[in-house]
Amino acid sequence: MAPYKHAIVIGASSGIGAEITRQLASSGCRVAAVARRIDRLEQLAEEHKGNVLPVEHDVRNYYAVPELFQQITQRLNGLDLVVYAAGVMPEVGLHEYCFEKDRAMVEVNFLAAIAWMNEAASRFENTKHGTIVAIGSVAGDRGRAGQPVYNATKAGLTTYMEALRNRLGSYGVRVVTVKPGPTQTEMTEKLHLKGAMAPSTAASLILAKSQSSGEHYLKPTHAVAFAIIRAIPSWLFQKLKI
């Protein structure tokens, strides 16, 4: 486990973010756990007395982030790691074009990630150390008929993180994008996914991958499969429906 001492996890109330928070807190790290469902965060704080600081926040409240970020780092008394795990993926029908759902995905998965990551990047550029992790997805590797905007937000997030990596690499800051495949969480519970990864497994793999800058799949088989999927020409991808 990574020797992190002070961390912020945004999207810490369930699923992968909650598991990352648990694992960090169990390793002795003080974690600010950020999300809207304060009852879930307080439960995490109860489980890990002293190591979890619950912070109620809706990530769509972008303009609150700079001050909140400063308050949290002061309360933690330091910062090594920021993980952006917040995300939404509403059900979208194949013939549905719903701007409200689309906007929610852009706001939570992408725009708010920028609001938080900009703060982390600015701080770590000055301190010349730190790790920034964004949870992307294998879903961001191609545009699929089923989830056009979810796919696009994850692709946008991955590109933004690549650019941060190119800015911050020479400052000793790690900038990490992880791309999980199907994972059993509240986000996917209605999909009844077969063979999905447990969130605790995803969390421990993500923390292990956080040790090196770059883009990481969580399974070697995904790295191979998605290298092939990314290389398929668009006209053929459309026919294959994969």
Ligand SMILES: NC(=O)c1ccc[n+]([C@@H]2O[C@H](COP(=O)([O-])OP(=O)(O)OC[C@H]3O[C@@H](n4cnc5c(N)ncnc54)[C@H](OP(=O)(O)O)[C@@H]3O)[C@@H](O)[C@H]2O)c1
């Ligand atoms: N599950 C998968 O198969 C899978 C695969 C690849 C990538 N991912 C990505 O992994 C990340 C975690 O998702 P998950 O699967 O663990 O889903 P999850 O259990 O539904 O967790 C989503 C988290 O995002 C937070 N969130 C959503 N809207 C928010 C808002 N407006 N303000 C603050 N926090 C908000 C939720 O907290 P509150 O509702 O309490 O605010 C919750 O903590 C997401 O980025 C997701 O896209 C998931």
